[in-house]
Amino acid sequence: MQHLKGVLGFIAVVCSSGAAWATPVYLNKDNISVTVGERTAPGTFNNTFNNSQTIEKVIDAPSADAEEFHNQTTHIWFKAAEGGGLELVFDFRISYNITTLHFWNYTGEGYDVDEIEFTFYDAADKVIGMVTVAPATGSSPGIRAEDIPLVSPLNTRWVRAYLTSNNGQIDFQNMGFSAEVADPALDPDGGSGTITLPANGLGR
Numbered sequence: 138m139q140h141l142k143g144v145l146g147f148i149a150v151v152c153s154s155g156a157a158w159a160t161p162v163y164l165n166k167d168n169i170s171v172t173v174g175e176r177t178a179p180g181t182f183n184n185t186f187n188n189s190q191t192i193e194k195v196i197d198a199p200s201a202d203a204e205e206f207h208n209q210t211t212h213i214w215f216k217a218a219e220g221g222g223l224e225l226v227f228d229f230r231i232s233y234n235i236t237t238l239h240f241w242n243y244t245g246e247g248y249d250v251d252e253i254e255f256t257f258y259d260a261a262d263k264v265i266g267m268v269t270v271a272p273a274t275g276s277s278p279g280i281r282a283e284d285i286p287l288v289s290p291l292n293t294r295w296v297r298a299y300l301t302s303n304n305g306q307i308d309f310q311n312m313g314f315s316a317e318v319a320d321p322a323l324d325p326d327g328g329s330g331t332i333t334l335p336a337n338g339l340g341r
């Protein structure tokens with residue numbers, strides 16, 4: 138009987154640990170970082186960085202349900218040379234299993250983002266998958282996120298997102314992810330969270 142209790146206790150610990158890992162987390166500037174990637178085409182950021190604003194405005198939505206209004210302090214507006222796009226590199230710091238993309242797009246077809254290509258990497262910087270999504274135009278006047286199922290491979294540590302449009306105009310408010318904390322035991326480096334981005338902030 139004592140042995141059985143020991144086994145049951147072990148099972149309970151395993152189950153509760155699994156439940157902790159499976160709890161969805163909203164990823165924003167509080168727990169991840171974002172930089173402009175080196176694949177970004179020649180182009181102009183217009184008013185995106187006026188008044189010392191940074192690319193962190195991509196991940197400053199406080200929750201997946203947050204409403205944002207389009208103005209110079211909230212949005213990103215990049216105009217790419219013909220055929221090019223804007224690359225964003227998201228460093229998750231630890232590994233996650235992504236379940237949902239939250240995307241606050243511009244409200245009109247003339248400036249909105251038409252396609253986002255995601256490339257997922259593990260903690261050893263190995264490509265573990267790719268997905269392309271086509272977001273809808275944003276709601277108006279208050280912009281709320283479109284929730285798009287985005288199932289990443291397990292143990293995704295960082296992500297490249299390549300945003301494009303049919304006319305080079307790339308205007309949006311925020312990107313966010315809902316994800317479950319991955320099992321650190323399955324991470325190539327044991328989930329140490331020690332990866333750091335290059336000092337120039339461009340890509341990896």
Ligand SMILES: [Ca+2]
Nearest residue numbers: 194211310311
């Ligand atoms: Ca924003």
Ligand SMILES: [Ca+2]
Nearest residue numbers: 246247249251
């Ligand atoms: Ca468009």
